[in-house]
């Protein structure tokens with residue numbers, strides 16, 4: 001059964017087809033118009049799309065002006081997810097002789113999109129490449145080819161496609177190209193080719209100095225190699241370019257500063273972080289440092305709760321509270337511990353990341369948002385509780 005919207009769309013299409021045929025004067029066409037036209041329109045507007053396609057093909061042999069109707073019908077099938085029917089309609093049109101060159105190219109462009117929707121990527125890429133080679137649909141073809149390589153995780157061809165897109169569209173693609181280099185760096189890192197991974201990350205930064213992912217990865221690679229000073233510099237750069245990434249750098253920075261015996265350097269970073277970021281995490285880190293030196297962090301955490309209330313500060317506060325001797329004596333230590341455990345469970349269930357483009361809130365980090373497919377739009381979610 002056709003859905004009402006599709007039937008509604010098909011009705012004017014059938015009428016337009018009738019008009020296209022009726023305005024012809026040849027006796028053969030007049031015969032078609034008279035005897036078959038009613039049935040033709042009926043078939044197109046009926047719930048039998050296959051008969052509609054057959055009728056349209058018959059009409060197309062008689063009148064080239066039905067090409068636009070072919071294109072519209074094919075597009076409707078693709079939008080409805082009936083890719084096999086879209087392919088049949090567009091293939092019939094693309095292989096038909098006597099079409100105007102622009103219509104021929106358009107039919108092949110639609111066909112390439114059908115193949116993409118059907119997941120026949122090699123055929124889609126071939127058609128898009130041919131179209132681009134003929135100077136037709138250059139931007140759309142370059143975008144489609146890039147998407148095809150992205151989906152196949154073929155990063156070198158994706159870089160080439162993005163460079164072509166940059167050239168034809170006149171719009172920088174360096175942020176995406178940097179992400180592709182980061183993907184290559186991830187592959188190299190997984191395969192323990194560390195030097196190559198570092199070289200690829202530096203290529204990413206050559207494309208886009210503000211690429212947070214590349215700075216983070218460089219920090220991790222330098223830290224793994226034992227170069228804590230260089231690692232700290234890279235982590236700091238990531239934070240400077242996007243302070244939302246504080247949760248991802250605060251612990252690595254603490255490790256790197258500690259490895260270099262630079263406790264004051266880390267304290268200075270926490271002070272800057274409080275100014276640059278709205279996160280409550282610097283309070284938590286400062287409280288832990290105080291506790292390490294034997295100072296009760298409770299007052300500091302109260303200050304954190306008042307200025308930046310968050311689940312993280314509250315959990316830390318409750319932990320410090322549980323250790324208070326007078327609370328243990330009063331028997332309130334256990335309720336405080338229960339409350340903290342419930343809070344930790346709530347924190348685990350809360351999405352840690354958010355895409356600034358589509359609002360998707362995953363529990364893990366995705367450099368390409370699974371929702372909107374944008375690169376570099378997902379970042380750690382703000383942890384401060386607001387009224």
Ligand SMILES: [Zn+2]
Pocket residue numbers: 355356357358359360369370371372373374377
């Ligand atoms: Zn998104």
